[in-house]
Amino acid sequence: MGKRLMVVDDSRVVGLQIRKLLEGTEFEVACFCTDGETAIDQYGEVQPDIVTVDLIMPGIDGLETAETILEEHPEARIVMVSSLAYDGTVQEVGSIGAKGFLAKPFEKEELVSALYKALED
Amino acid sequence: MYTSFQRGYRTVLSLCAERSLFTRLARGMMQEEEVSAQDVEDFTKEYFNVLCGRIVSLMYPETKVAARFELPAFCEGRCVPQGHQEQFSIHYTSDGAGSAELVCHMQEPADGRAGKEVDAVWENG
Numbered sequence: 479m480g481k482r483l484m485v486v487d488d489s490r491v492v493g494l495q496i497r498k499l500l501e502g503t504e505f506e507v508a509c510f511c512t513d514g515e516t517a518i519d520q521y522g523e524v525q526p527d528i529v530t531v532d533l534i535m536p537g538i539d540g541l542e543t544a545e546t547i548l549e550e551h552p553e554a555r556i557v558m559v560s561s562l563a564y565d566g567t568v569q570e571v572g573s574i575g576a577k578g579f580l581a582k583p584f585e586k587e588e589l590v591s592a593l594y595k596a597l598e599d
Numbered sequence: 600m601y602t603s604f605q606r607g608y609r610t611v612l613s614l615c616a617e618r619s620l621f622t623r624l625a626r627g628m629m630q631e632e633e634v635s636a637q638d639v640e641d642f643t644k645e646y647f648n649v650l651c652g653r654i655v656s657l658m659y660p661e662t663k664v665a666a667r668f669e670l671p672a673f674c675e676g677r678c679v680p681q682g683h684q685e686q687f688s689i690h691y692t693s694d695g696a697g698s699a700e701l702v703c704h705m706q707e708p709a710d711g712r713a714g715k716e717v718d719a720v721w722e723n724g
Contacts, residue, residue: 488670489645491638494629534648536670561652562667564659581656582649 484526514543533560607666620697
């Protein structure tokens with residue numbers, strides 16, 4: 479059975495990119511949210527297998543979005559995504575319970591690898 | 600495109616390029632021959648967002664500055680931020696594909712001490 483992905487990013491271009499990159503894989507974009515509040519609202523209904531969350535977004539940022547989803551749904555598997563790929567950011571991501579970090583720009587193999595890693599127990 | 604740094608470096612970065620360059624890049628990324636003006640704008644914002652993130656990330660090992668920047672803004676024509684002066688620029692030219700210029704703008708000092716302010720930012724991290 480295919481794995482359902484929720485993508486949270488204020489850029490629709492990223493949503494399109496991820497959808498295209500995942501063509502032919504067992505992952506599909508089940509839901510695309512352009513802000514954290516919507517993602518938090520919709521998580522329970524969508525129940526994705528994995529969520530990718532952009533770090534920097536208008537309104538509540540990716541870290542707060544991820545923290546809130548994890549508080550309400552501890553089983554959530556979240557991969558943080560950002561172009562800010564330095565030690566401080568990666569450590570912050572790990573400290574909130576996210577399953578991984580994906581640095582932009584990413585290729586198909588990097589994206590798929592990060593998603594599979596997030597599914598590991 | 601332009602953005603200002605919310606924390607860390609006291610600077611504005613702008614990316615000025617011919618529309619044809621971004622249109623070509625947007626077509627390649629979206630794998631579509633036809634892209635709308637909105638597509639190009641959205642792509643350009645994300646492209647610049649990634650560029651700024653990469654710059655900050657690559658500088659971090661040396662500066663230890665955990666910088667953040669505002670969401671990129673798109674504007675027609677060359678961006679000249681009010682109250683800032685051009686510090687340096689990097690030019691990119693491609694055969695037949697257009698050109699681009701990345702410009703770093705620093706705040707105009709009241710007493711002409713921009714160079715020392717830059718040093719202070721780097722020293723204090």
